[in-house]
Amino acid sequence: MKLGVPKEIKAHEYRVGLTPGAVREYVAAGHSVMVETNAGAGIGASDDNYRNAGATILDSAREVFASSEMIVKVKEPQPSEWVQLREGQIVFTYLHLAPDPEQAKGLLKSGCTAIAYETVTDPHGGLPLLAPMSEVAGRLAIEAAGSALKRYAGGRGLLIGGVPGVPPARIVVIGGGVVGTHAARMAVGLGAEVTIIDRSIPRLRELDELFEGRVRTRFSTIDAVEEEVFAADVVIGAVLVPGASAPKLVSRGMLSSMRTGAVIVDVAIDQGGCFETSHPTTHDDPTYEVDGIIHYCVANMPGAVPLTSSQALNNATLPFGLALAKKGFAAVLENPHLRAGLNVHRGRLTYKAVAESLGLPFSPIEQAAA
Numbered sequence: 289m290k291l292g293v294p295k296e297i298k299a300h301e302y303r304v305g306l307t308p309g310a311v312r313e314y315v316a317a318g319h320s321v322m323v324e325t326n327a328g329a330g331i332g333a334s335d336d337n338y339r340n341a342g343a344t345i346l347d348s349a350r351e352v353f354a355s356s357e358m359i360v361k362v363k364e365p366q367p368s369e370w371v372q373l374r375e376g377q378i379v380f381t382y383l384h385l386a387p388d389p390e391q392a393k394g395l396l397k398s399g400c401t402a403i404a405y406e407t408v409t410d411p412h413g414g415l416p417l418l419a420p421m422s423e424v425a426g427r428l429a430i431e432a433a434g435s436a437l438k439r440y441a442g443g444r445g446l447l448i449g450g451v452p453g454v455p456p457a458r459i460v461v462i463g464g465g466v467v468g469t470h471a472a473r474m475a476v477g478l479g480a481e482v483t484i485i486d487r488s489i490p491r492l493r494e495l496d497e498l499f500e501g502r503v504r505t506r507f508s509t510i511d512a513v514e515e516e517v518f519a520a521d522v523v524i525g526a527v528l529v530p531g532a533s534a535p536k537l538v539s540r541g542m543l544s545s546m547r548t549g550a551v552i553v554d555v556a557i558d559q560g561g562c563f564e565t566s567h568p569t570t571h572d573d574p575t576y577e578v579d580g581i582i583h584y585c586v587a588n589m590p591g592a593v594p595l596t597s598s599q600a601l602n603n604a605t606l607p608f609g610l611a612l613a614k615k616g617f618a619a620v621l622e623n624p625h626l627r628a629g630l631n632v633h634r635g636r637l638t639y640k641a642v643a644e645s646l647g648l649p650f651s652p653i654e655q656a657a658a
């Protein structure tokens with residue numbers, strides 16, 4: 289198959305869809321890979337590095353889109369990219385369609401086959417192509433919170449770990465999945481007082497064992513969320529209902545009962561966010577304030593550490609990408625985990641939670657593929 293890797297164009301997105309190491313794997317399997325010039329600049333990979341791995345370098349994204357049967361990216365296609373996709377072409381990338389009706393319209397209109405990294409599954413009920421970036425974002429969330437807590441940044445002026453004789457920050461993590469666990473690990477490591485809220489009791493049990501008493505766990509109810517959020521210095525939003533818009537767990541009204549200068553890091557912003565007052569921000573200007581509460585809502589947090597993130601992402605996407613490259617759409621039909629990743633096919637939405645969140649018709653895959 290002919291694969292294409294355009295340079296990412298979202299603000300401060302320095303990751304790349306395929307690293308030179310991954311290109312080598314595709315080429316070794318008999319595929320050809322076209323890479324836009326400078327696509328790897330953010331990870332220090334030159335065009336020559338890609339050529340040495342067996343890729344052909346093209347001068348523009350336009351040539352990459354025009355000559356490829358499958359586009360491999362990182363971030364959701366941007367408006368200038370939707371219009372270059374076509375029927376029969378596969379796009380393999382993050383999509384996060386639920387909160388993004390414009391992108392959904394663009395992809396539907398193109399007729400392309402779009403497989404969302406974030407809804408591909410594994411045999412253990414996990415999301416293997418979301419997990420590595422959730423690990424990164426969870427860890428970064430505590431760094432982001434530490435920066436925003438600084439007084440000059442509008443925060444409470446609190447050091448996360450405190451010092452002997454002065455208490456540390458209280459950090460509340462809503463959603464104890466991959467993001468939540470990695471945020472909690474960093475927070476515990478810095479000496480914070482950490483509470484994790486989740487609606488899954490089995491997950492709370494696992495977390496209790498994992499952290500050996502170093503975090504408090506709470507079942508997610510309206511009361512529990514209110515009580516914890518009102519007493520917090522930092523709240524990390526890390527819930528997910530796969531494919532769907534994030535549930536809004538903290539309302540605007542609640543902000544006035546929070547500590548002035550407290551920080552919200554809404555990692556779930558790529559699914560619309562779990563705070564009513566969240567809106568997406570960029571690494572250029574990551575925070576804003578509402579009712580005295582600092583909000584950090586960057587939708588591509590791992591883009592800030594592209595060297596770590598591109599490698600971690602490529603490790604996870606490689607087996608799925610190789611299956612797609614070998615068999616094309618047939619791989620989606622035969623592999624239940626890739627099938628779970630299919631969001632758009634030939635003008636139809638094939639992921640139920642996405643269609644429901646967008647209020648658009650859902651088509652089962654068999655119907656869309658007929």
Ligand SMILES: NC(=O)C1=CN([C@@H]2O[C@H](COP(=O)(O)OP(=O)(O)OC[C@H]3O[C@@H](n4cnc5c(N)ncnc54)[C@H](O)[C@@H]3O)[C@@H](O)[C@H]2O)C=CC1
Pocket residue numbers: 406415418419421422423425462463464465466467468485486487488491508526527528529534535537554555556557558559586587588589590
């Ligand atoms: N902003 C960014 O750059 C990035 C954002 N993300 C996003 O972070 C979010 C979380 O991702 P993961 O941790 O991988 O998901 P996950 O599926 O591993 O964990 C989600 C957790 O939320 C819990 N949950 C769901 N509804 C809840 C509720 N009402 N109350 C409490 N807990 C609830 C689930 O039980 C689960 O444990 C996703 O939206 C993901 O797309 C991930 C990576 C980067």
Ligand SMILES: CC(=O)C(=O)O
Pocket residue numbers: 363382384418421422558587588589590591
């Ligand atoms: C998951 C996601 O949206 C990201 O890594 O940017």
Ligand SMILES: [Mg+2]
Pocket residue numbers: 573574575576
């Ligand atoms: Mg700002």
